[in-house]
Amino acid sequence: MSAVESQMTSNDAWSLVGSLLWDTPNQVSYHILDVLGYGTYGCIYLAKTVSNAPDFSPEYKAIKCLSKRGLSPAQLLIQRQEIDIHLSLSSAKKGQHPNIVDMSSVIESKDSLFLVMEYCSGGDLYDTITSQHAAASDSGMGFAAASPKIPGGRQLNVHSDNSVLDAMKQIITALIHAHQHQVFHRDLKPENILVAGDGSLKLADFGLATKDRLSSDFGCGSSFYMAPEQQPPTSPSSTRRPYLPAKSDVWSLGIIFLNLRFGRNPWKMSRASADTTFAAYVQDPKVLEGMFPELSTSARHFLHRVLCVDPQERADCYEALELLNRIDSIVCKEETSMEDCGEDVATSNFFASGHYHDDDKSSSPLVSSSTSSSFCCGLSSKSSMADIGSMSLNGGSHDARSTISSDDDDDDDDDDEPESIFQMEDDYGASAKSWSDMADEDEMDFSEPIEFDLSQQQQQKLASFDVMAQRGFPKLVSVTHS
Numbered sequence: 001m002s003a004v005e006s007q008m009t010s011n012d013a014w015s016l017v018g019s020l021l022w023d024t025p026n027q028v029s030y031h032i033l034d035v036l037g038y039g040t041y042g043c044i045y046l047a048k049t050v051s052n053a054p055d056f057s058p059e060y061k062a063i064k065c066l067s068k069r070g071l072s073p074a075q076l077l078i079q080r081q082e083i084d085i086h087l088s089l090s091s092a093k094k095g096q097h098p099n100i101v102d103m104s105s106v107i108e109s110k111d112s113l114f115l116v117m118e119y120c121s122g123g124d125l126y127d128t129i130t131s132q133h134a135a136a137s138d139s140g141m142g143f144a145a146a147s148p149k150i151p152g153g154r155q156l157n158v159h160s161d162n163s164v165l166d167a168m169k170q171i172i173t174a175l176i177h178a179h180q181h182q183v184f185h186r187d188l189k190p191e192n193i194l195v196a197g198d199g200s201l202k203l204a205d206f207g208l209a210t211k212d213r214l215s216s217d218f219g220c221g222s223s224f225y226m227a228p229e230q231q232p233p234t235s236p237s238s239t240r241r242p243y244l245p246a247k248s249d250v251w252s253l254g255i256i257f258l259n260l261r262f263g264r265n266p267w268k269m270s271r272a273s274a275d276t277t278f279a280a281y282v283q284d285p286k287v288l289e290g291m292f293p294e295l296s297t298s299a300r301h302f303l304h305r306v307l308c309v310d311p312q313e314r315a316d317c318y319e320a321l322e323l324l325n326r327i328d329s330i331v332c333k334e335e336t337s338m339e340d341c342g343e344d345v346a347t348s349n350f351f352a353s354g355h356y357h358d359d360d361k362s363s364s365p366l367v368s369s370s371t372s373s374s375f376c377c378g379l380s381s382k383s384s385m386a387d388i389g390s391m392s393l394n395g396g397s398h399d400a401r402s403t404i405s406s407d408d409d410d411d412d413d414d415d416d417e418p419e420s421i422f423q424m425e426d427d428y429g430a431s432a433k434s435w436s437d438m439a440d441e442d443e444m445d446f447s448e449p450i451e452f453d454l455s456q457q458q459q460q461k462l463a464s465f466d467v468m469a470q471r472g473f474p475k476l477v478s479v480t481h482s
Contacts, residue, residue, distance in 0.1 A: 013043040013065075020050070021063065021114060023107055027051065030061060030116065042066040046119065061104070064115040079113060085183055086115075086206045099174035101194060101204040120202055122195025125156075125167075125260075129190055132158045133263030154199030161330040164260045167201055171256065172321045174203040175249055179317055182211050184245030186230070187221040188252035190259055214242040227251035228270040228278075229311050247311040250320055254306040258292065261330050266291055282309055298327040 013035050021030040030047040037044050045063045049056075066079050083106055090096055090103045107114040122128070136159055157163040171193060178185060185192075185206065192205040208220045218240060219232030227248035233240055255265055266288060272279035280287045285304050289295065295303070302323040308314035315323065 013038040016045065016065070021047065021107065023105055023116070026105055027053065030063060032063065036062060047116075060119040060121075062117045062119040064117060066113040066115070067111060068113065069111050082207045082209070083113070083115060085209045085211065088181055089178060089183060089206075097174055097177040099170045099201055099203060100177065101202045117204075118196075118202070120194035120204075121197040122199065124191050125193040125195060125201065126190035128156055128195060129158055129259055129263060132156075156195065156199060156201075158260050158263070161261075161327075164257075164330060165324065165327060167260060168253070168257055168324055169321070170201040171203065172253060172317055172324060174201075175253070176317045176321065178203070178209075179246055179249070182213070183209055184211070184213075184215075185209050185249050185252075186215075186217075186245050187225075188249055188256065189222050189225045190256060191222075193256075210245055213244065213246070215245050216240070216242045218243075221248075223269050224265055225252040225255045226270060227311065228309055231269070231271050234271075234273065244311055246316060247314050250306050250314055250317055251311075253317075253320055254303050257303065257306075262292060285309075294331045296327070296329050296332050298323075299330045302327060 016032050017034060019032050021032060023029065029050045031050050032045045032047045034046040035043060036046050043065045045065065047061045047063045049059045049061060068076055068079070071079075083103075086101075086103045087106070089100050096102055101120065102118045103115055104118070105116045107116070154166065155163070156167055171188075175185065175188070183206070185203070185208070187205065187208040188203075192203070194202045194204050196202055210217070218230060219226075221230065223231070227243070228251075229240075229243040230248045230251075251270075258264070258266060267275045267278040267281070269275045270278050272282050277287075277291075285307070288303060288307070289300060302320070305315040305323055306320050
């Protein structure tokens with residue numbers, strides 16, 4: 001959604017159902033049929049096109065309504081920036097992409113902006129992931145064998161390696177298209193990927209997207225999918241170098257990959273001071289193999305490249321696609337031993353020996369129909385898949401950092417290397433607290449969305465252009481009740 005909060009209520013949303021929305025320049029109107037969803041940012045309607053033109057074929061559309069009431073000029077320009085970015089990826093001249101939600105027109109009234117987009121009847125990817133993994137858990141299926149593609153269309157099956165790989169290819173190719181047009185999403189997550197009627201996936205919601213190759217907007221996005229360098233500062237006085245949004249998008253691909261196939265995140269937040277599981281991963285990335293021992297060698301290599309903690313060394317989206325194409329299977333076949341899969345036995349034994357405890361799974365909706373109150377809170381915001389089944393390294397008196405062996409000689413050799421844009425000391429200080437300690441002290445709240453504030457300089461920059469006027473969109477719209 002847009003980063004700007006409006007005051008739209010549920011009553012406002014339903015008041016337009018049954019109305020006709022006129023798009024005069026395109027000589028078409030939209031009959032608003034139903035409310036698909038609403039929140040603090042606006043509302044999305046299901047509408048059907050209406051026209052008196054001969055040989056006209058009606059279409060269903062999704063219309064996103066953004067309220068302008070009570071917003072400052074700078075906030076209004078943020079709304080328009082989202083529109084401009086999305087339209088740049090929907091232009092026929094620049095090439096529309098089959099895996100990006102198409103925006104066909106924008107209509108402006110005195111109080112609202114109406115964004116006319118293609119309708120994706122399959123809902124969002126988050127619902128598909130949670131429903132299929134929950135069904136598998138309830139039935140005791142576990143991991144299902146890969147199923148062949150359905151002729152004439154796609155049917156996403158999160159228990160099929162072939163289906164998950166196909167889904168990831170769609171997401172990555174959409175991201176490559178956006179990056180080629182210098183659009184960086186910054187909020188990639190299953191909730192912002194829609195499922196079309198033919199089963200194909202569509203990248204959506206460019207409310208936090210940017211065209212800046214370097215960004216200082218820390219904390220924008222969803223913390224569960226956010227790259228380490230994108231996380232908000234630990235204190236207002238701390239200084240951070242700008243991050244590369246293109247590389248932070250790639251990080252999110254790795255988390256989505258694990259969401260799809262296994263139905264859970266590897267950690268709750270990619271900050272070592274806030275999450276001991278991630279702290280262990282920072283010390284030794286092979287910890288990931290202990291969390292997901294079923295992973296094949298090629299799948300692990302893909303994950304280690306896209307989930308590289310240092311963004312300078314992390315793969316870009318082109319390399320991510322190349323590595324994905326090399327994956328024959330995500331999960332090792334049953335007849336293949338763990339050693340043949342390249343599994344690190346010591347790391348796997350570390351997780352199996354009880355140094356992490358699996359209590360979170362007992363309250364997981366993917367394992368049991370009874371859910372904890374903490375998960376219910378997360379599910380309502382659709383941003384806490386990490387709560388569903390994330391690993392915990394807080395068992396007993398175990399110190400995650402002390403179990404991972406390191407080569408002191410190699411560490412000494414790194415002292416002479418040039419300074420990276422990625423600042424380790426801000427996120428991985430030696431005095432960092434564990435996630436459980438911070439949770440006990442009420443220092444963390446995963447239920448609250450992370451937003452960002454524009455600096456005065458950025459507001460002035462936004463105020464220097466008027467996207468809607470440049471594109472010639474109508475300033476007035478007629479809305480009549482049928």
